[in-house]
Amino acid sequence: MATEGLRENETLASLKNEAESLKGKLEEERAKLHDVELHQVAERVEALGQFVMKTRRTLKGHGNKVLCMDWCKDKRRIVSSSQDGKVIVWDSFTTNKEHAVTMPCTWVMACAYAPSGCAIACGGLDNKCSVYPLTFDKNENMAAKKKSVAMHTNYLSACSFTNSDMQILTASGDGTCALWDVESGQLLQSFHGHGADVLCLDLAPSETGNTFVSGGCDKKAMVWDMRSGQCIQSFETHDSDINSVRYYPSGDAFASGSDDATCRLYDLRADREVAIYSKESIIFGASSVDFSLSGRLLFAGYNDYTINVWDVLKGSRVSILFGHENRVSTLRVSPDGTAFCSGSWDHTLRVSVGGSYFGCFFLSFFDCLKRGGEREGCYRKIDDKSD
Amino acid sequence: MPCLRKVSQHRPRAAGAAPGPVWWVLARQMERMIVSMQDPDMGVKMRNQRLLITVIPHAMTGNDIVEWLIQKYGISEEESLHLGNLIVKHGYIYPLKDPRNLVLRADESPYRFQTPYFWTSTKWPATELDYAIYLAKKNIRKQGDLIEHEKDNYNLLHKRINHTWDFVVMQAREQLRAAKQRRKGDRIVIDCQEQAYWLVNRPPPGAPNVLEQGPERRNCHTTRVQLVSGGYRAHGPVALATSSRCSCRYIKFNEQYVPHDPIMSGCLPSNPWITDDTTYWAMNAPMVPTPTKLRVERWGFNFSELLTDPLGRAQLLDFLKKEFSAENLSFWEACEELRYGEQSRIPEIVDSIYQQFLAPGATRWVNIDSKTMERTLEGIKTPHRYVMDDAQMHIYMLMKKDSYPRFLKSELYRNLLAEAVIPPETKKRVFPFMRKQRHSSPSPALLPPAGDTEDCGGLMLAVT
Numbered sequence: 108m109a110t111e112g113l114r115e116n117e118t119l120a121s122l123k124n125e126a127e128s129l130k131g132k133l134e135e136e137r138a139k140l141h142d143v144e145l146h147q148v149a150e151r152v153e154a155l156g157q158f159v160m161k162t163r164r165t166l167k168g169h170g171n172k173v174l175c176m177d178w179c180k181d182k183r184r185i186v187s188s189s190q191d192g193k194v195i196v197w198d199s200f201t202t203n204k205e206h207a208v209t210m211p212c213t214w215v216m217a218c219a220y221a222p223s224g225c226a227i228a229c230g231g232l233d234n235k236c237s238v239y240p241l242t243f244d245k246n247e248n249m250a251a252k253k254k255s256v257a258m259h260t261n262y263l264s265a266c267s268f269t270n271s272d273m274q275i276l277t278a279s280g281d282g283t284c285a286l287w288d289v290e291s292g293q294l295l296q297s298f299h300g301h302g303a304d305v306l307c308l309d310l311a312p313s314e315t316g317n318t319f320v321s322g323g324c325d326k327k328a329m330v331w332d333m334r335s336g337q338c339i340q341s342f343e344t345h346d347s348d349i350n351s352v353r354y355y356p357s358g359d360a361f362a363s364g365s366d367d368a369t370c371r372l373y374d375l376r377a378d379r380e381v382a383i384y385s386k387e388s389i390i391f392g393a394s395s396v397d398f399s400l401s402g403r404l405l406f407a408g409y410n411d412y413t414i415n416v417w418d419v420l421k422g423s424r425v426s427i428l429f430g431h432e433n434r435v436s437t438l439r440v441s442p443d444g445t446a447f448c449s450g451s452w453d454h455t456l457r458v459s460v461g462g463s464y465f466g467c468f469f470l471s472f473f474d475c476l477k478r479g480g481e482r483e484g485c486y487r488k489i490d491d492k493s494d
Numbered sequence: 495m496p497c498l499r500k501v502s503q504h505r506p507r508a509a510g511a512a513p514g515p516v517w518w519v520l521a522r523q524m525e526r527m528i529v530s531m532q533d534p535d536m537g538v539k540m541r542n543q544r545l546l547i548t549v550i551p552h553a554m555t556g557n558d559i560v561e562w563l564i565q566k567y568g569i570s571e572e573e574s575l576h577l578g579n580l581i582v583k584h585g586y587i588y589p590l591k592d593p594r595n596l597v598l599r600a601d602e603s604p605y606r607f608q609t610p611y612f613w614t615s616t617k618w619p620a621t622e623l624d625y626a627i628y629l630a631k632k633n634i635r636k637q638g639d640l641i642e643h644e645k646d647n648y649n650l651l652h653k654r655i656n657h658t659w660d661f662v663v664m665q666a667r668e669q670l671r672a673a674k675q676r677r678k679g680d681r682i683v684i685d686c687q688e689q690a691y692w693l694v695n696r697p698p699p700g701a702p703n704v705l706e707q708g709p710e711r712r713n714c715h716t717t718r719v720q721l722v723s724g725g726y727r728a729h730g731p732v733a734l735a736t737s738s739r740c741s742c743r744y745i746k747f748n749e750q751y752v753p754h755d756p757i758m759s760g761c762l763p764s765n766p767w768i769t770d771d772t773t774y775w776a777m778n779a780p781m782v783p784t785p786t787k788l789r790v791e792r793w794g795f796n797f798s799e800l801l802t803d804p805l806g807r808a809q810l811l812d813f814l815k816k817e818f819s820a821e822n823l824s825f826w827e828a829c830e831e832l833r834y835g836e837q838s839r840i841p842e843i844v845d846s847i848y849q850q851f852l853a854p855g856a857t858r859w860v861n862i863d864s865k866t867m868e869r870t871l872e873g874i875k876t877p878h879r880y881v882m883d884d885a886q887m888h889i890y891m892l893m894k895k896d897s898y899p900r901f902l903k904s905e906l907y908r909n910l911l912a913e914a915v916i917p918p919e920t921k922k923r924v925f926p927f928m929r930k931q932r933h934s935s936p937s938p939a940l941l942p943p944a945g946d947t948e949d950c951g952g953l954m955l956a957v958t
Contacts, residue, residue, distance in 0.1 A: 141737045148741035152748065155758075163767045181938055182775060183766075200766065201932045214709050224938025232709060241939035262709055271834035280711065288837035295837065295879070304711045314798060314830075315890060324711050334880050347519045348711065357747050359740070366519050376735040388567035388577060390523035401755035403748050410520075411580055413573075420744060427573060433702060443778065445756040446767045460767045461757045 137379050145372070145381045149420035155403075156463045158416060158426040163446065164199055164458040173450035174231070175265075175437045179220045182443045186227045187456055188215035194229045196241065199448065199458050206241055208249045217265045221272040228256070228275055230263035236277050238289055257287045264306045267319075269333075276319060276333075278305040284321050286333060298331050300338045307351045312358045320361050322349030328363050328373060342373045344380045351395045355419075356402040362419075364393030370407050372419065384417040386424055395437050400444030404461075408435030408449050416461065430457060517707060521615040528586050531562065532607055538562045543604035545590055548679050553590060553606050556599040575600055583704050585614060588690035590682070596693055606683065612691040614705065620695035623658065626651045628692055630666035643698050750795055754788055762786075764920035770932050777917055780804045787914040794902055797894040809910065813901050814893075821858035822889050822897070825851045829886035833879060844877035852885075862888050 171191035178185050183200040192213050196206035212233035219228045221238075230236040236257035239249050257263065261280035268275055269286075274295070278284045284298040284305055303324035311318045317333040328349055330340040346367035354361045360374045360381070368390050372382040384405065391411035398405055404425070405417040414428040414435055433452035440447040441458075450456045531538050539562075543553035556578075563574035578598040581587050582605070589595065590604040598605070610616055617624075629648045633640055640648060652659060673681055697703045752758050756765055766772045777786055785805055793800040793809075800806040807823070814820040828851065832843045851860045852870065862870070866884050873881040901907055 140735065143738045143741065145737070145741045145744065148738060148745060152745060179938065181935070183935065184937065198934055198937070200772070201934050203934065205937060216709070226939075241937070243937070243940055269834055270830065273836050274834055280709075290836045291838060293837050306711075314802060315887065317833075334883075356751065357743070359743060368519075368523065374735075374737075374740045377737055377740045379737075381737065381740065386567070388563070388569050388573065390527060391520060391580075399755050399757045401748060401751035401758055402744075403752055403755065403758055411577070413576065420748060429572065429576060440757075443756065443775075445761060445765050445774070447757075458767060460765060462760065463758075 137377070140377060141379065145420065146422045149422075152420055154421065155418055155425050158461060158463060160414075160416070160426055160428045160459050160461040162428075162430050162457045162459045164202055166197055166199060166202055166456040166458075167454070168195060168197075168204055169193060169454045169456075171454060172433070172452040173436060173454060173456055174214065174216050175218045175229075176439060176448055176450045176456060177218055177220045178439055178441050178448065179224045180222060180442055181224055182441050182445070184220070184224070185448055185456070186218050186220050186229075187437075187450055188218040188229050188231070189454070190214050194218055194227065194239075196227060197456075199456070206249060208239055208253075210237075214262070217263050217277075219266050219268055219275075221268050222270065223272050226272055228266050228268065230257065230266060230277070232262050234259045234261060234263060234279070234281075236263050236266045236275060236287070238275070254289065254292070256289050256292050257285060258292075259283070259285070261304070264304065265308045267308060267310055269310060270314070276308060276310065278308045278321055280304040282323070284308060284319075284331065296333060296336045298336055298338070300329055300331075300341075301325050301327060304348075306348060309352050309354050309361065312354055312356065316358065320352045320354065322352040322363055322365075324348045326365075328352055328361070330375065340375065340378060342380060344371060345369070347392070350392065353397050356398055356400065362396050362398065362405055364396040364407050366392035366410075368392055368409075370396055370405060370417065372405075382419070382422055384422060384424070386415075389415065394435060395439075395449075397438055397440045397447065399440055399447075406438055406440060406447050408438040408451075410434045412451070412453075414438065414449055414459075426461065428459060430459075431455070517705070518615065521613075524581065524584060524586055525613065525615070527581070528607065530566070531559075543590060545604065545682065548682060550590060550604065550606070550679050550683060553604045556601055556603045556605060559587065559598065559605060560600045571600070583694075583702075585612070585690050585694035588686050590686055593686045593689050594693070596690065606686070608690060609687055612687050614691075614694055617691070620692075622651060622655060623662070625692065625696060626655060626659075626662045627665045627669070628688060630662050631670055634666055634670060641698075647696070754792060762917040762919050769920055771920060772933060772935070773917070773920075777915070781808070784913060784915050785910070787911070787916045790907075790910050790914040793907075797898045800898065800901070809906065810893075810897075810901060813904060813906050814897060816906075817897065817900070819897060821851065821860055822893050824858060825860045826886060826889050826893070829882040829889075832882055833886075835879075837879075840879060841877045844874055844881060847882060848874055860885075860889055861892075 169187065169189040170193065171189050173187055173189050176185050176187040183198055184196060184205070185199050186194065186196050188194045190213055192210040192215055194208050194210060194215060195204055197204055210229060210231070210233065212231055215229050215231040217230050217236070221227065226238055226240045228236055228238045235255055238254040238256050240252050242249060242252065256275055257277045259277065259279035259281045263277060263279055265278040266275055273289050275287045275289055276284065277287065282301045282303055282305060285294055286296040287293065288295055298321070301321065301323040305321050305323040308319055308321040318330055318339065319333060320328055320330045322328045326343055326345045326347060326349060328342045329338045331337065332339050345363065345365040348366045349363050350366060351364040352361055355372070359376060360372055362370055362372050364370045369383055369385040370393050371380050371384065373379065374381045384407070389409065391409050393407045393409050395408040396405060398419070403419055405419050406414060407417065408414050412429070412431045412433060412435060415424050416426040417423070418425050431449065431451040431453050435449050435451050437450040438447060446458050446460045448456055448458045530536070538554045539558050540552050540554050543550045559578050560571065560574045563569065563577055564571060575598065582589070582596050582598045585596065586608050587605050588608055589597070590606060625647070629640070629644055629651065632644065633648060673684065694704060761774055763773050764771055766774050778789060781804060789803070793803065793806045800810055811820055811823055814823055828847050832840065832847065835843055850856055850858050852867070862885050866888050870882065870885045
């Protein structure tokens with residue numbers, strides 16, 4: 108069974124050896140092109156001033172752990188899902204709940220807003236991804252119009268609409284990703300290659316390309332061609348499960364957050380990891396990452412209840428936000444970059460803003476005083492594994 | 495540091511089950527931190543702590559712990575207290591005073607390192623039997639006066655493992671007797687150690703369960719060796735760029751976009767989330783009569799920015815009309831509709847594209863090179879989602895390399911820049927006690943579907 112496809116002079120062992128040596132050659136080639144570190148080139152970039160963050164909205168209403176959230180393109184509405192099966196659509200600006208639906212399963216680990224703003228998708232331990240059209244008709248039961256789209260053989264960990272309401276990309280604990288036609292539920296393409304659960308995915312921002320990146324329990328981040336189903340690139344430098352992947356705004360790179368307590372930046376053209384964001388005092392896994400609009404800042408939510416903000420270019424941490432009373436499980440920057448929303452196992456979602464120290468007159472005088480001096484450690488250089 | 499051993503019990507370690515690998519990663523990291531905290535030279539300052547009349551050796555104050563973390567990791571007091579609290583919550587350090595609350599106080603409260611015997615990773619998972627013995631001991635000592643949830647658990651266990659209850663009670667009595675032989679100080683420590691362990695492994699209702707992990711991962715194991723054709727063999731390294739070239743791209747991107755990043759540079763007139771004023775969103779709505787200067791500037795960064803902004807795209811269309819090449823944009827939009835459209839409508843959409851743009855004598859015939867045209871026309875015979883990819887890319891590159899640079903130099907664009915507005919900054923209130931009313935907005939789900947413009951009904955239009 109595992110040996111189908113072998114040619115005459117091959118054995119599993121010989122192929123494994125060949126794969127290893129080819130990997131080695133790849134690394135050599137990659138290394139030849141690596142002439143300077145990102146943070147070294149970034150030395151000439153102006154350093155960020157003291158950075159302050161403040162929570163501006165707290166959304167209470169979920170009865171259990173919040174697991175996932177997504178923004179609507181209108182820059183203020185969000186959809187969130189939780190452990191108790193509830194999926195809620197909020198106008199987070201006013202904190203009003205606009206829609207709520209209860210899924211037939213617990214642990215709804217994935218949810219997404221459709222580009223039109225007219226539907227949401229969600230799924231979890233039911234192994235499916237379902238689409239709910241949003242309706243304001245009081246006589247209509249949202250659950251009645253539910254469309255069952257994706258079917259996996261294990262839990263659904265992530266889902267995302269593509270450029271339209273008519274296609275959904277899913278990631279699953281069954282180790283695969285898949286592209287589906289919403290209307291018919293037809294499987295358009297499947298993506299095999301991860302050696303274990305796939306935990307996250309993100310679509311490339313380019314309107315010419317047709318690629319996406321996924322991360323999994325096999326510690327690998329893989330870039331896929333949506334049309335052919337082939338894996339184009341693969342990165343394996345994390346020491347543990349990759350919980351979150353997000354493209355850099357230009358589409359040339361992506362960041363990952365992992366249970367090994369680090370976030371990393373992978374450049375697609377250099378085909379390698381180019382930065383690692385870590386600190387000795389951070390030992391809990393990063394569950395969720397997203398970039399600010401310019402890509403200068405990387406927001407990362409951690410299992411130690413905090414959100415750390417990293418200077419993407421220089422590699423240092425610029426700020427830390429407390430407030431959540433349990434794990435931060437999901438984090439997304441709003442579509443126009445004015446704020447970011449974090450969801451937590453403490454049942455709440457919080458919309459927060461950030462700014463430089465001197466631009467923040469909105470903060471009270473006392474908030475500013477509270478920010479004590481903080482010696483920011485430098486990030487670990489890639490080849491320094493002394494910790 | 496002396497390891498205070500419990501009375502020896504021959505109990506096999508919990509049958510088989512090892513903690514999931516994910517938990518191990520954190521446990522390893524925490525234990526490393528704990529070990530460095532216990533370093534005789536560089537670790538936390540330890541001293542004898544007085545607990546009422548008893549002296550407990552090898553203890554430290556909450557303050558010492560916080561200070562040590564601040565010095566060792568170069569973090570703030572707030573972060574240090576937060577981290578220290580998590581260490582206590584996970585049972586690696588326990589309080590001697592008020593042992594029922596696993597909380598770190600940054601004062602003179604005494605704390606101690608948990609013995610490795612009681613590290614959650616050592617004794618994993620906590621067994622029912624052990625818990626029963628612990629509760630039985632408490633029950634005997636307190637003569638039946640257990641706290642609510644412990645009483646419930648005790649009764650539950652009594653039912654569930656009733657067959658071994660004699661053993662449970664016997665063990666409990668034995669341990670209590672052995673404990674009486676110890677010095678008061680040792681007894682207090684062992685009690686605290688045990689209590690901390692059970693607070694972590696059997697948290698009282700309402701308290702957070704730090705060991706909870708979420709749904710199990712690694713349910714499937716791909717044991718088959720994937721012999722995918724291509725793989726590493728046919729597929730050489732994609733990397734063609736040096737690190738320095740890539741890094742310079744980041745620097746350039748950063749320079750261009752930081753002024754447009756509201757979190758980095760603020761936004762005018764004000765950030766709606768801060769001032770509760772939605773003017774910023776109104777001024778940057780998908781279709782406005784007068785766009786802001788930043789927005790119009792952004793169209794000049796790259797073709798993608800112009801195309802993905804609905805207003806920018808409308809301006810591009812106007813420009814292309816003047817150049818008699820508007821069909822290119824329409825063709826591109828129609829191809830997008832195909833790529834991201836409903837599976838069942840594919841033949842219909844392909845045919846529509848053919849009729850409008852590719853057929854000889856078509857009203858909006860697009861100028862594609864003959865090879866691509868030939869390939870496309872052949873492909874149309876068996877229409878699929880990607881059948882227009884080559885043609886679409888050709889037209890896209892045409893617009894990008896040819897029309898776009900001319901657009902940027904055009905009078906149309908120059909006028910747009912000149913007329914673009916720079917919103918005045920809202921005066922910030924220093925004492926924002928009077929909150930502005932937060933207005934709601936109509937949900938996109940309420941709006942009628944975006945009206946059909948030329949061809950494709952605004953597939954790509956962002957919603958207000």
